[in-house]
Amino acid sequence: MTGTNPGISSDAHGVAPGMDPAVDSPVHSSAPGGLVKSVVELDRVVIRLAGDSGDGMQLTGGRFTSETASFGNDLSTLPNFPAEIRAPTGTLPGVSSFQLHFADHDIMTPGDAPDVLVVMNPAALKANLMDLPGGGLLIADSDEFTARNLAKVGYDSNPLEDGSLDKWQLVAVPLTSMTTDALADSGLGKKEAERSKNMFTLGLLSWMYHRPTEGTVRFLERQFRRKPQIAAANIAAFRAGFNYGETTEAFAVSYEVKPAPMAPGKYRHISGNQALAYGIIAAGQRSGLPVFLGAYPITPASDILHELSKHKSFGVRTFQAEDEIAGIGAALGASFGGALGVTTTSGPGVALKAETIGLAVMTELPLLIIDVQRGGPSTGLPTKTEQSDLLQALYGRNGEAPVPVIAPRSPGDCFDATLEAARIALTYRTPVILLSDGYLANGAEPWSIPGASELPDLRTEFATEPNGEDGEFLPYLRDPETLARAWAVPGTAGLQHRIGGLEKADKTGNISYDPENHDFMTRTRQAKVDGIAASIPATEVDDPDGDARVAVIGWGSTYGPIGAACRRIRASGRSIAQVHLRHLNPLPADLGEILARYDRVICPEMNLGQLAMVLRAKYLVDVHSHTQVRGLPFRAAELAAVFQDVIDGTTGTPATADHTDTTILDVPAQTGAAL
Amino acid sequence: MTAIESTNAHVHDLGMPGGPDVTTIAGAIDASVAANGPKQTALKAKDLKTDQEVRWCPGCGDYVILNAVQSFLPSLGIAREDMVIISGIGCSSRFPYYMNTYGMHSIHGRAPAIATGLAASRPDLSVWVVTGDGDALSIGGNHLIHTLRRNVNLTILLFNNRIYGLTKGQYSPTSEVGKVTKSTPMGSLDHPFNPVSLALGADATFVGRAMDSDRKGLTDVLRQAAEHQGTSLVEIYQNCNIFNDGAFELLKDPNTGPMWTIPLVHGEPLVFGPGGASCVVRDDFGGLRIAETNQVDAAQIVVHDAHREDPSYAFALSRLSSQDLRYTPMGVFRKVAKPSYDRMMTDQLEDAAAQQPADLDALLAGGDSWTVSA
Secondary structure, three states: OOOOOOOOOOOOOOOOOOOOOOOOOOOOOOOOOOOEEEEEEOOEEEEEEEEEHHHHHHHHHHHHHHHHHHHHEEEEEEEEOOOOOOOOOOOOOHEEEEEEEEEOOOOOOOOOOOOOOEEEOOHHHHHHHHHHHOEEEEEEEHHHHOHHHHHHOOOOOOOOOOOOOOOEEEEEEEEEHHHHHOOOOHHHOHHHHOOOHHHHHHHHHHHOOOOOOOHHHHHHHHOOOOOOHHHHHHHHHHHHHHHHHOOOOOOEEEEEEEOOOOEEEEEEEEEEEHHHHHHHHHHHHHHOOEEEEEOOOOOOOOHHHHHHHHOOOHOEEEEEEEOOOHHHHHHHHHOOOOOEEEEOOOOOHHHHHHHHHHOOOHHHHHHHHHHEEOOOOOOEEEEOOOOOHHHHHHHOOOOOOOEEOOOOOOOOOOOOOOOOOHHHHHHOOEEEEEEHHHHHHOOEEEEEEOOOHOOOOOOOOOOOOOOOOOOOOOOOOOOOOOOOEEOOOOOOOOOOOOEEOOOOEOOOEEOOOHHHHHHHHHHHOOOOOHHHHHHHHOEEEOOOOOOOOOOEEEEEHHHHHHHHHHHHHOOOOOOOOEEEEOOOOOHHHHHHHHHHHEEEEEEEEEEOOOOHHHHHHHOOOOOOEEEEOOOOOOHHHHHHHHHHHEEEEEEEOOOOOOOOOOHHHHHHHHHHHHH | OOHHHHHHHHHHHOOOOOOOOOOOOHHHHHHHHHOOOOOOOOHHHHHEEOOOOOOOOOHHHHHHHHHHHHHHHHHHHHHHHHHEEEEOOOHHHHHHHHHHHHEOOOOOHHHHHHHHHHHHHOOEEEEEEEEEEHHHHHHHHHHHHHHHOOOOOOOEEEEEEEEEOOOOOOOOOOOOOOOOOOOOOOOOOOOOOHHHHHHHHHHOEEEEEOOOOOOHHHHHHHHHHOOHHHHHHHHOOOOOOOOOOOOHHHOOOOOOOHHEEEEOOOOEEEEEEEHHOOEEEEEEOEEEEEEEEOOOOOHHHHHHOOOOOOOOHHHHHHHOOOOOOOOEEEEEEEEEEOOOOHHHHHHHHHHHHHHHEEEEEEHOOOOOOEEOOO
């Protein structure tokens, strides 16, 4: 242990010069030392919990998130775990972590770097320490720093004791043995009792940050209702951790982060996959169509299948197919029958589904294809995030096969984006690809709960009468406005028709090899998808100063980091405009005109420049592409540095004398300096 | 038609909220199905023909099967708009274009998957899959076996001509070893599937086999397949007169056919051949073998039982025939009752709705919400 007042700054309470209060680092007020427990108010905290895959870090993080959400902070989370279910215990590949950023104000990212790092073993320390800025609070389970565990990850001596961690505020706590001591009378064996150490840790953190605890107690009772002994042990460990914080000399200070001001209303916290699943259910309810999900298990999309399979009372049919192809095939079959067909997958699955997506393009049936992107190519990084399926979504099919593509920008936005995807699919009778990603899927944020009756009306009409001049049914007769074809479902008398993958004759839908017809139909399918742009609202440009000469354009989950970076830029006195795309195909009709307004356009992406390539091709704009494929979201500070370079390179000078490079980039450093 | 009315009632009873803004789930489908009044179920074969010119090669076995199906379907008493035919890719898969029902000519091998989604979400429909040996057993083999084990309510017609016709004559997964084709000039090395054995290995609840030219036998198997609740697989031996002409001649020839064909009639002893000279008896290893009728006790002759729960007997029957088609059983191998997938899926939806009525607002609010006041 390196001090009795860990995490206490001698700095004055307040905002450092040149800092935007909305993006600053934790500000630690001075507090009395010694054993007097004091409370310090912070405006935001980033905590990272790291341990072995078997240590329950995701569960602990999830509970801390729930407590924090119900307390009313704004928050953003970043779960980060290996693809292996259980890598060998205590090794680097087995380290799993969960980062939570919570604040008394509106925030956009899970935080670039933690202020507090909790490590449950030496492997977790080794894998995460480099991210903890100097002076940050480091809590370690000293029981797990055994010679054997240290050797597993190549420590020659115990870092908790050899002084190598002096630049951080280290608190070594015997979390494991204190847990087993607390559970001595629980009737559980030592091994079993040890498993509650995550709840002990959660209790300690709950004390340290004044989190409400009732929710976790209720959760544990519910989770283990068939194993009351385990429930009791976990609750006891949770309370013991809380009480330990209150009584120990190791922590003299606790911290308070006030609730964030939010628009009045009812809120919950929600993950991207959960919001997406709810969006599908809502789309079924609002369209009046039964939902049919055909899916094959794949990380990180499986949770959507799990969630939807719980909601059969909404008329949702879930079908776990034998493979990805059968998943989408069954969904398309259901669409043919009048259902809202949906298939959920990740990049490798989209590759397998490509031929069926083409069939849906040809048969012009509504279908939702959800791609929760992960690192690629091939199996790639199943549990890590990436945006590298954009070109696959746009172009990854044989023939001219245009498909609308939509991307949500935050976990909660997965709900609205799904409804928008359903609107397009049903209105235009087309497959639609929704590009979520691993970060959105597993990340969580507070969500303003919408009223069901305020959601978009997605009702659609089936054909029930012949539409031809001679009393015949023409399945490919189109609505003149949307170019959508008539949708007649089996069971409708007199409208029997055959569709399929062979080229269709205009109007009749019969097989046609006619050259002119193929040219016409190819262009018509393209025109139908292009025409969707007419239904897309005007693009929002966020330029509060109104004088930006540089615009940054993004899509999908980079919204948060880009937005946070733009705030930093503006806090430094510079101007920047932010454009974030939801519709990637077709692109908004006004986009070309918007991009042309700026001297430079920056496009940060978690791929090697896929949207930038599309924008360059489509608008002849010299887009500055900034890319990173680390399997993790962008850091706001890094993006801000890139933006600043471009702005200064464009305008020739830094914005003001007071605001130098360090102003934008100093956030991690500031944390250290403050301590 | 009462069957349809009752299934629609199931779809209705899902406990959907009926507020002014929310259309009852399946309401739009039901409205379409009911839009044009009572169902016309008295059909003639010509009612099932389309205006599309049939484009199989002259002399193709597919014509015979199409005629047999069009003649037989009206006897089921199902309105043509309630029938859907889904096919894959291949010569046989053009079938839907020639049937005045709903249909989809889909992609190679995937028809069982597409049909599964349709049949599972619309139990009121009569869903048929038309496929071939390459489509069903090669590129689509996975979908076929999984559809069979799930027992979705579908009837699969597998046209087996033991060759790839549409791609002009490569060997197929049912071609005999050593077959010389365009892609195997020195003879095929592949050991073929026996489609009936494969289906039985997947625990198919209904498996039958028929010959394209045997209108009566084909119609009989088709009728039983259509009436079966669950997945029915019917292998139809079909002659490709261009790339594999005469593939089934051994069985079609009036002289050799009776010698090598074992007719399967439920409850009848398995006696066949001219004058009933041959029969099927149990062998010493739990399987079946061919014997000369006058060499065995009448009691030893196996009496066909298509309803046996254990598929081993039907499997043993399917193994009597060899690649050269000697001792080929024709008829229904297996027909056992088991709940169909779509029925069970609908039951789960109804149970869920009975336990907890659908309430979108409650779902979205969840259990852990908080309110920010103005």
